[in-house]
Amino acid sequence: MPLTHAAENGANTGARLAYSGHAFLARINAYLMRWSRDKYKRLRGRKRAQAQWEMVVRSRPKFFAHWIWVNVVPTVW
Template sequence: MFTSFMPAISRDALKKIGAQVRSWRLHQRTNQSFADLARKINPVVRGWMNYYGAFYRSALYPLLTRINAYLMRWVRKKYRRLKGRRKAQQAWQGVTERYPRFFAHWTWVNTGPAVW
């Protein structure tokens, strides 16, 4: 007998959202500022977090971490002095500590990506 149910985001929805994040091509928008990127993606990501993360938020963590990976790639391409991994991680940590709510998903996942 089935006695439990875990209301989480489905695999199909996660794939669809992942495809949308890829279509943004954040890492290639080096002509835009960090604030411009935040203005573009925050309403969409906040909606996903409110809708899909209402009951089982940890199911969204891999997706939000991947958004961070795209943002880290953006930082490393835009600011050439941060091309090295260690410098980029230090800069990332400084920004997330100073502006913890700059991106909507940083309230849940603000660590730098382990792989990029």
């Protein structure tokens, strides 16, 4: 049975969603970083917060399920 036009478009949409999904997951990381900076005074500075983030990602790479795909923090957070 041949693919319909909708099915062909659905495949293309899925590819775009996969890409935008990474942006969404990176945004979740930004929210996590903001939360940790607000909760812990010692992480208020960007360098300290970034160093702590990298240490946590190295020591517990599967701590959050989405870290399998994206474990960095966007530059704007």
